[in-house]
Amino acid sequence: MLVQILDLWRGSSRNFVPDYLIRLTNGRTLVLEVKGQDSQQNAQKRAAMETWVKAVNDQGGFGQWAFDTVFEPAQTRDVIERYL
Known part of the structure; x- marks a missing residue:
């Protein structure tokens, strides 16, 4: 699955593709960015x-999603x- 998010930065539109989509054992999908x-x-x-x-x-029908960012790999x- 590919998720592309429209992002506006300094007046220009860009497609943002997150680093990871992780399907958790509770059914939630975690979008994880590593910076x-x-x-x-x-x-x-x-x-x-x-x-x-x-x-x-809010729309429903696609399961529950969450988003987070990791700045330290150990985290x-x-x-x-x-999110479990």
């Missing part, structure tokens, strides 16, 4: 992704477990 450092553009992408996840969950397991 080495934060930036304004990354913050804008997170805002677009949070809006998309809310819209998909990955804890972030995933948060």
Whole structure:
């Protein structure tokens, strides 16, 4: 499955493709981004992704979705477990 999110950055439209889609054992799909450092553009992408996840969950019919970002690889397991 491919998820593309329309992202507006400094007046131009871009397609944002998240790093990982993880189907969890509870049926929820976690959209996970991995970033080495934060930036304004990354913050804008997170805002677009949070809006998309809310819209998909409100619409229904596609299961429950969640979104998070990992800045430290060692946090990955804890972030995933948060959504189980």
